[in-house]
Amino acid sequence: MKVFDTIVIGSGVGGAGAAIRAASHGQTVAVIEQRDWGGTTVNRGSTPKKVLLGGIEAHRDFRVQNGSAAVPPVNWERLAAHRDTVVSQTQENFKRRFVANDITTFEGHAEFINSQQIRVNGERLTAKTFVIATGARPRELTFPGGQWVEHSGSFFKRHVAPKNITILGAGVIAFAIAGIASEAGDTVTLVQHNHVALRGFDPQLVQKLIANLAKQNVRVVFDDELARLDRTSTALQVRTASGAQWTTEAVYAALGRLPNVDDLNLQAAGVTTDAHGIRVDDYLQTSNPNVFAVGDCAAVATPKLANYAIFQGKYVGDLLTATPRFPIVYPLQASAVFSLPRLAQVGVSAAVARQKSSRYTLREVALNKWLTYQREYDDQAQLILVVDRQSGQVVGAEAISYQADVLINYVALLIQQHVTPAQLHETFFAYPSAAADLYGIWTD
Numbered sequence: 001m002k003v004f005d006t007i008v009i010g011s012g013v014g015g016a017g018a019a020i021r022a023a024s025h026g027q028t029v030a031v032i033e034q035r036d037w038g039g040t041t042v043n044r045g046s047t048p049k050k051v052l053l054g055g056i057e058a059h060r061d062f063r064v065q066n067g068s069a070a071v072p073p074v075n076w077e078r079l080a081a082h083r084d085t086v087v088s089q090t091q092e093n094f095k096r097r098f099v100a101n102d103i104t105t106f107e108g109h110a111e112f113i114n115s116q117q118i119r120v121n122g123e124r125l126t127a128k129t130f131v132i133a134t135g136a137r138p139r140e141l142t143f144p145g146g147q148w149v150e151h152s153g154s155f156f157k158r159h160v161a162p163k164n165i166t167i168l169g170a171g172v173i174a175f176a177i178a179g180i181a182s183e184a185g186d187t188v189t190l191v192q193h194n195h196v197a198l199r200g201f202d203p204q205l206v207q208k209l210i211a212n213l214a215k216q217n218v219r220v221v222f223d224d225e226l227a228r229l230d231r232t233s234t235a236l237q238v239r240t241a242s243g244a245q246w247t248t249e250a251v252y253a254a255l256g257r258l259p260n261v262d263d264l265n266l267q268a269a270g271v272t273t274d275a276h277g278i279r280v281d282d283y284l285q286t287s288n289p290n291v292f293a294v295g296d297c298a299a300v301a302t303p304k305l306a307n308y309a310i311f312q313g314k315y316v317g318d319l320l321t322a323t324p325r326f327p328i329v330y331p332l333q334a335s336a337v338f339s340l341p342r343l344a345q346v347g348v349s350a351a352v353a354r355q356k357s358s359r360y361t362l363r364e365v366a367l368n369k370w371l372t373y374q375r376e377y378d379d380q381a382q383l384i385l386v387v388d389r390q391s392g393q394v395v396g397a398e399a400i401s402y403q404a405d406v407l408i409n410y411v412a413l414l415i416q417q418h419v420t421p422a423q424l425h426e427t428f429f430a431y432p433s434a435a436a437d438l439y440g441i442w443t444d
């Protein structure tokens with residue numbers, strides 16, 4: 001029987017962070033993966049999405065600089081081939097990093113036999129500690145014809161350019177798909193069951209994004225949901241609860257994700273779950289003190305994002321050999337919606353600041369007149385800074401722009417490191433640039 005100090009179940013960014021950190025502290029470590037090395041991020045999430053966006057944004061830049069008539073269609077075939085190359089290289093890199101760190105890898109489904117043993121491909125493996133990093137999966141659909149709906153991940157794997165697609169949901173994935181598909185010449189319909197798109201982002205900026213996408217043949221249907229889907233020989237026929245109908249080439253679901261906890265036989269290990277995933281304390285320790293959970297499978301009140309999964313994985317990897325132990329403390333939250341244009345936010349959101357107006361005030365900066373944004377026809381570009389009334393300090397920011405994530409990452413650094421305007425002015429940035437714009441943004 002093989003014995004390890006730590007066994008990590010799941011090779012996504014959370015599991016990889018935990019395994020590599022644990023191995024760096026001299027532990028003997030194994031990682032089990034049942035599907036693709038690198039998990040969601042590498043295979044069905046941000047990696048394929050960002051590669052597709054590379055070609056799509058280049059197309060948008062060329063179109064706005066030269067006029068639509070001058071621009072050939074997106075070469076989806078070439079873009080998809082590049083995406084496949086990058087994804088398979090990244091998968092390989094993940095596996096290689098495990099091997100380089102003396103981590104033993106197993107391919108197969110892991111489930112607990114008892115609190116110290118798991119079974120993989122019929123083989124028993126023993127460890128003192130387990131880290132569960134099994135991620136999340138798309139929500140199942142129950143309406144008639146639900147079997148014709150594809151998951152969002154299949155959009156990012158497409159080999160032919162989209163033509164006329166429907167997306168269920170108006171969250172982060174839906175808007176990323178809408179941006180890519182519309183620039184590729186597709187007409188896109190998003191169906192959202194209530195009237196809120198991109199919950200958590202500032203409604204004013206979300207409205208700007210929707211207005212921009214509308215010019216690119218993206219429509220958002222609010223307060224409605226799919227009731228039935230029928231397949232004809234050439235297309236899919238959509239019917240919604242309100243009675244609306246249209247034909248579409250494909251339907252993708254982006255309705256949120258559920259933790260992968262059902263088929264691990266967690267009971268045998270004494271690990272408890274709730275509707276949000278595996279229950280953990282502030283040390284990411286489960287109801288069994290020898291078992292930890294990180295990333296999308298853990299019931300932690302943090303966003304289900306790659307940066308949180310990585311942070312939690314590394315934290316647990318360090319915690320396994322640490323004395324004394326400290327509870328996990330997160331940096332400021334930062335995230336982006338990779339649509340066209342992008343939305344990004346850090347710290348206290350503008351939506352929260354509007355609700356708590358006695359505590360926060362907003363400072364709006366119209367970036368669209370600034371050279372950095374003007375030269376790129378970034379007509380919507382806007383930054384909203386959230387200022388704490390009592391301290392006068394910026395505690396959050398939100399932006400819409402084709403470069404929103406870059407700008408927000410700069411602001412994240414300034415907030416996190418408590419950089420004062422005077423300190424910023426002691427730093428030289430190459431001029432003119434988005435970084436040099438900070439002098440004008442980061443003022444008293």
Ligand SMILES: Cc1cc2nc3c(=O)[nH]c(=O)nc-3n(C[C@H](O)[C@H](O)[C@H](O)COP(=O)(O)OP(=O)(O)OC[C@H]3O[C@@H](n4cnc5c(N)ncnc54)[C@H](O)[C@@H]3O)c2cc1C
Pocket residue numbers: 009010011012013014015032033034035036037038039040041044045046049108109110111133134135136152153173260263264294295296297304305306307309338
């Ligand atoms: C389309 C999409 C786009 C996204 N874009 C972004 C983004 O731009 N930025 C961002 O921060 N986040 C993004 N996310 C979220 C991000 O991908 C997740 O938060 C992150 O992947 C979570 O990592 P994880 O390690 O917890 O789980 P995962 O990456 O899901 O890895 C879990 C792994 O465990 C394996 N596994 C499950 N059960 C078992 C078992 N019993 N035995 C063995 N192996 C098992 C799975 O096969 C999987 O490989 C996106 C998600 C999606 C779906």
Ligand SMILES: NC(=O)c1ccc[n+]([C@@H]2O[C@H](COP(=O)([O-])OP(=O)(O)OC[C@H]3O[C@@H](n4cnc5c(N)ncnc54)[C@H](O)[C@@H]3O)[C@@H](O)[C@H]2O)c1
Pocket residue numbers: 168169170171172173174176191192193194196197198199224225226253254255256257303304305335336337338
């Ligand atoms: N850039 C990023 O940071 C990024 C990108 C993609 C995914 N992610 C992660 O992946 C997770 C999943 O993304 P997502 O877009 O699937 O989830 P989401 O929670 O962002 O959006 C799901 C949307 O679907 C709506 N919805 C739910 N049921 C519905 C129904 N029956 N009909 C119509 N609409 C319905 C919800 O109200 C919500 O607006 C995110 O929560 C996030 O953690 C992050």
